[in-house]
Amino acid sequence: MRSSAQKIAFVGSLLAALIAAQNARANEQPNPADQTPSDAGADDRVNRVGSDAGAGQMPDMAPADAYVPQADSGLADIGDATAQSDAGELAGSTSRPEATHREAREISPARGADVGSGAGPSTQSEGMSVAAMIAPPLPKRLPIFGLMADVGVPDGLIGSLVIRPKKWVRFCAGGGANSISYGWRTGITVLPFGRGPSASLEYGGYQDGNANALAKKLGFNGSPVLDRVGYQYLNAHLGLDFGSRRFVFFIHGGVSVLWGQIHNLDAALAGAGATGTTEVLVRQDPSAKAVGPSVKLGFIGYVW
Amino acid sequence: MKLRLIFAVSVLAALFGACSFEADLPDVQITQRGLIVPGVPQTTLGSPSSTPSFFPLSSSDVAWAKGMKTEVLVHRVQIVASGSLSTLDFIDCVHVTVAVPASSEGAIPIMDYERNEEAPSSSVIDVNIPAPVDIATVWSADKTVIELQMAGQLPEQDWTVDVTLNLSGKISY
Numbered sequence: 001m002r003s004s005a006q007k008i009a010f011v012g013s014l015l016a017a018l019i020a021a022q023n024a025r026a027n028e029q030p031n032p033a034d035q036t037p038s039d040a041g042a043d044d045r046v047n048r049v050g051s052d053a054g055a056g057q058m059p060d061m062a063p064a065d066a067y068v069p070q071a072d073s074g075l076a077d078i079g080d081a082t083a084q085s086d087a088g089e090l091a092g093s094t095s096r097p098e099a100t101h102r103e104a105r106e107i108s109p110a111r112g113a114d115v116g117s118g119a120g121p122s123t124q125s126e127g128m129s130v131a132a133m134i135a136p137p138l139p140k141r142l143p144i145f146g147l148m149a150d151v152g153v154p155d156g157l158i159g160s161l162v163i164r165p166k167k168w169v170r171f172c173a174g175g176g177a178n179s180i181s182y183g184w185r186t187g188i189t190v191l192p193f194g195r196g197p198s199a200s201l202e203y204g205g206y207q208d209g210n211a212n213a214l215a216k217k218l219g220f221n222g223s224p225v226l227d228r229v230g231y232q233y234l235n236a237h238l239g240l241d242f243g244s245r246r247f248v249f250f251i252h253g254g255v256s257v258l259w260g261q262i263h264n265l266d267a268a269l270a271g272a273g274a275t276g277t278t279e280v281l282v283r284q285d286p287s288a289k290a291v292g293p294s295v296k297l298g299f300i301g302y303v304w
Numbered sequence: 305m306k307l308r309l310i311f312a313v314s315v316l317a318a319l320f321g322a323c324s325f326e327a328d329l330p331d332v333q334i335t336q337r338g339l340i341v342p343g344v345p346q347t348t349l350g351s352p353s354s355t356p357s358f359f360p361l362s363s364s365d366v367a368w369a370k371g372m373k374t375e376v377l378v379h380r381v382q383i384v385a386s387g388s389l390s391t392l393d394f395i396d397c398v399h400v401t402v403a404v405p406a407s408s409e410g411a412i413p414i415m416d417y418e419r420n421e422e423a424p425s426s427s428v429i430d431v432n433i434p435a436p437v438d439i440a441t442v443w444s445a446d447k448t449v450i451e452l453q454m455a456g457q458l459p460e461q462d463w464t465v466d467v468t469l470n471l472s473g474k475i476s477y
Contacts, residue, residue, distance in 0.1 A: 277338050278335070279335040280335075282331070282333075283332070283333055286328055286330070291324045
């Protein structure tokens with residue numbers, strides 16, 4: 001069974017052969033009466049189809065023949081060598097418009113333009129050019145680099161650079177703030193179907209910052225424990241990602257593990273730590289770990 | 305569809321239910337000041353002894369330290385002379401236990417001290433415990449008693465000491 005490309009090559013060859021036959025017949029049977037306004041229109045079509053090569057080859061042509069090289073320009077689209085020889089043969093012929101008129105009907109403007117580009121006298125290469133023209137366009141590659149912004153707990157507000165080497169996976173790294181201090185985060189997200197369900201694993205951290213102002217905003221009393229609050233965290237999220245090419249919106253949720261040091265606990269307990277005859281001192285900062293639900297939502301814009 | 309919904313709700317419930325908090329306190333120092341040790345009449349036969357005890361962290365203000373539920377280890381015990389006492393050289397041995405009053409569970413010994421005859425005079429008995437004892441089972445009870453059993457040439461009058469325990473433990477919720 002022939003492939004589509006072979007079929008197209010065959011059709012292209014057939015068209016080239018027909019055109020050559022028409023040219024030869026036009027040379028043998030001149031017919032000045034064929035020069036009609038409609039033919040001129042046809043020539044115009046051919047002229048639009050053709051490249052400038054044919055028109056530029058004979059700048060000194062008489063006005064009556066001016067359309068001939070233009071018509072030849074359509075032929076030149078089939079093959080430069082053929083077209084040039086045709087131009088030489090047909091320069092003085094009044095029957096040329098008839099031939100070009102038919103050719104214009106037989107070769108659609110789009111095809112004519114493409115056929116002429118770089119095709120040689122070989123009918124096989126002409127056919128291949130047609131095949132290349134008709135072949136479906138290659139799918140555009142997905143943009144790889146993007147910018148992401150998301151907000152959530154315990155992530156805070158994070159801006160990241162995103163790299164998507166494959167449709168089903170992306171990496172991110174960035175920085176942000178959580179109203180207490182600045183931090184960073186890096187992670188990987190897997191999308192088994194390229195969009196929709198996703199699974200993410202992220203690791204981040206916030207350096208120590210004073211959380212007293214935030215506590216007061218939220219209606220709590222200040223405490224020495226809040227003088228230095230920092231933590232690291234690990235997110236394990238499932239979620240949904242909408243969109244896939246340039247813009248992605250996502251909502252992720254799951255479990256997070258937070259860990260860090262609790263500073264100044266001793267100072268915080270100084271008031272309450274000595275009641276009556278009992279005194280409690282925390283001589284070394286405790287380390288704390290919390291596991292809990294977490295959620296975040298955000299979007300990605302792929303730029304390149 | 306219903307199954308999917310149930311599955312999704314179950315997963316979410318599991319996720320949101322998986323909340324926990326754990327703090328590792330490597331060094332918490334609890335001091336009982338002015339512990340009164342009853343005097344022992346000199347007429348007592350044999351080596352006179354006294355067994356004072358106290359209930360640490362009975363105050364709600366410091367009860368958070370009782371939140372240490374797991375791996376509560378005693379690393380060090382200090383007994384410091386207070387009041388008019390200038391030395392504790394008269395104490396020959398000390399035995400410290402932790403127990404829950406009116407409980408069938410036996411007291412857990414945490415320290416045994418015996419004075420060296422050649423030891424210099426000091427107002428402090430400081431014992432590091434090389435193999436810390438886990439007292440979590442009794443520490444987590446509502447009321448925990450720490451008992452000191454002291455023997456030696458004890459004063460006839462009541463006297464006082466400060467007792468300090470250095471603990472480590474984990475608070476978890």
